[in-house]
Amino acid sequence: MAIAGSDSATARTYAGVHRTLRRQRGSAVGQPCANCGRPADGWGLIAAPTHIGPHPDHGRKVRWSVHLDAYRPLCRSCNSLRDHGGSWTLCPAGHARVAWGTSGGRCRGCRRDARRRERAAGRTARAGAHETAERVASTG
Numbered sequence: 001m002a003i004a005g006s007d008s009a010t011a012r013t014y015a016g017v018h019r020t021l022r023r024q025r026g027s028a029v030g031q032p033c034a035n036c037g038r039p040a041d042g043w044g045l046i047a048a049p050t051h052i053g054p055h056p057d058h059g060r061k062v063r064w065s066v067h068l069d070a071y072r073p074l075c076r077s078c079n080s081l082r083d084h085g086g087s088w089t090l091c092p093a094g095h096a097r098v099a100w101g102t103s104g105g106r107c108r109g110c111r112r113d114a115r116r117r118e119r120a121a122g123r124t125a126r127a128g129a130h131e132t133a134e135r136v137a138s139t140g
């Protein structure tokens, strides 16, 4: 049985899904963002992706779903939140987004953790150097 012309049959790729979204539901640009209410700049995936692969234009890894109802209008910052992984409420590392907030689409908690790790690494290196210097001094 042919299902030619069926959108669900053709929307298997990232580009195909977004094409189908625009055809069936129009443009999401300017609609209120499903998360924060600011004007959206496109359709964003709000559910688990069914596919992960390279974007047809820029080749970066993107996630998409063949289920069109998994898409809502999203503003740029909310869309980038999801692009970096995690969920609306938790970042990929499990920081509560409400508590931490984000900066440039990145979780502030993750940025702080990264800085802490750098500082800790620096302290360990300095402590090691100090210890060596002491040992050298005591033997000398």
Ligand SMILES: [Zn+2]
Binding pocket: 033, 034, 035, 036, 037, 038, 074, 075, 076, 077, 078, 079
């Ligand atoms: Zn938003």
Ligand SMILES: [Zn+2]
Binding pocket: 091, 092, 093, 094, 095, 107, 108, 109, 110, 111
């Ligand atoms: Zn985080």
